[in-house]
Amino acid sequence: MADNTQTVLTSSSLTTLRKIAEGKVRDLYEVDDKTLLFVASDRISAYDVIMDNGVPSKGVLLTLLSAHWFSVLSAQIPNLKTHFLTLSLPPSIPSSQVPLLKNRSMQVRKLKIFPIEAIVRGYITGSAWKEYQRTSTVHGIPMKAGLRESEAFPQGAIYTPSTKAEAGQNDQNIHPDEAAVIVGPKYAQRIQDLAIQLYTTARDYAAQRGLIIADTKFEFGLDEETDEVVLVDEVLTPDSSRFWPADKYEVGREQQSYDKQFLRDWLTKEGLKGKQGVRMPDEVVRETAGKYREAFEKLTGRKWTDVVDE
Ligand SMILES: Nc1ncnc2c1ncn2[C@@H]1O[C@H](COP(=O)(O)OP(=O)(O)O)[C@@H](O)[C@H]1O
Ligand SMILES: [Mg+2]
Structure with a gap:
């Protein structure tokens, strides 16, 4: 079955929703005047500069880990208000774009x-x-x-x-x-x-x-x-x-x-700290992905391989 977890998404363009902002990592689309689709790409930034290549499935990991925390924190902090609405995609997304967006997007309340x-x-x-x-x-x-x-x-x-x-x-x-x-x-x-x-x-x-x-x-x-x-x-x-x-x-x-410490250390060692147009070598991508996955597994208690097989 096709899944989006091995795809490296460094930029998104949805045909049915208007993109209202592009952050270092996320692309924000307007669902309606109160709701945004918050799409986490696989972009990675260090020292405020975005790398040319991405970290595969990083956006999925960030989205699912954030959703996990919204649930843990809401259960423990009475009266906590969060912007999180759902991991489900809005119905206006064409089925051809669902595999790419699934698990890396959340609908959130649009706020100031x-x-x-x-x-x-x-x-x-x-x-x-x-x-x-x-x-x-x-x-x-x-x-x-x-x-x-x-x-x-x-x-x-x-x-x-x-x-x-x-x-x-x-x-x-x-x-x-x-x-x-x-x-x-x-x-x-x-x-x-x-x-x-x-x-x-x-x-x-x-x-x-x-x-x-x-x-x-x-x-x-x-x-x-x-x-x-x-x-x-x-x-x-x-x-x-x-x-x-x-x-x-x-x-x-x-x-x-x-x-991102591994990436930051590599940038510093190579004299690339703060420079634009940097492409991370495979090893840096692999190490960074591995560190992120360890944190995800410890915090959620879920195996990353189970997540990517879903
Ligand atoms: N509920 C929300 N409504 C409007 N904007 C939001 C909401 N939640 C987060 N944002 C904004 O969306 C952007 C998230 O994208 P990101 O790639 O992390 O940007 P940045 O480069 O600013 O870190 C941030 O600028 C953040 O302030
Ligand atoms: Mg941010």
């Missing part, structure tokens, strides 16, 4: 997106570790002296937002007070509280499955009818999060993560 990235960090790594070494702060928040690389923040998870840059620009880390200026004080607190609650719920869930969520990024939208803050976008995938194997975790060094 708050222009910040709600990053939550449980452990000090990446840009936060770099900033801390320079200034003893993380996103401008003073931190106690003597933290070691990859250590859990002693005060618990911290909310460290960034700007949500226009296409082609880089997101900038900002202090929570600056995020409050961008979204307004009314929504800033709700976004911060929700982001921390989502992270801690997910962190505890992942911990039971042998995985550390070092940090992650959420996005939120506003339901203008009810004035509610709604969880949108992808959630807790290897694209938006740093996942570390708990059994290999050791403070005082970098961790081997289930995410």
Whole structure:
């Protein structure tokens, strides 16, 4: 039976729906004035640049993992609102396009997106570790002296937002007070509280499955009818999060993560960091796909081969 899981989809074009936006990874189509079809391609970006080739089935993995999290988080957080509607395709999709879109698309509520990235960090790594070494702060928040690389923040998870840059620009880390200026004080607190609650719920869930969520990024939208803050976008995938194997975790060094780290390291080593027009060699694609699949299997308890056979 034909399935879409071995196809590498780097760009989509649907004949019956209007494309309203193309992100680094997703193509957004309008189903009706309240609903979007959110299609995850196999594109991969690193340091805000999209690679020329894709990672096979990555969009399927991101979509099914996000759907899994929407269900886990909604069950554990009363009153959580999410944009997720269904994995089913709208009836207007012609049957010829169903195999390509199946399992890599979700219908979501179309919302006004708050222009910040709600990053939550449980452990000090990446840009936060770099900033801390320079200034003893993380996103401008003073931190106690003597933290070691990859250590859990002693005060618990911290909310460290960034700007949500226009296409082609880089997101900038900002202090929570600056995020409050961008979204307004009314929504800033709700976004911060929700982001921390989502992270801690997910962190505890992942911990039971042998995985550390070092940090992650959420996005939120506003339901203008009810004035509610709604969880949108992808959630807790290897694209938006740093996942570390708990059994290999050791403070005082970098961790081997289930995410884009292999790709980032390769780009840095080859002097290609931030450059356009890069084609990943097969080995980098294979390694990255393998890491993503390990994270998927640990978090969902499903075998990837069962998913791709479906
Ligand atoms: N429910 C929604 N309604 C409208 N836009 C959304 C919704 N959920 C996510 N988005 C937006 O869709 C885009 C997702 O595509 P993606 O490829 O991840 O983009 P980016 O390059 O900005 O990360 C993001 O810009 C995100 O803000
Ligand atoms: Mg994105």
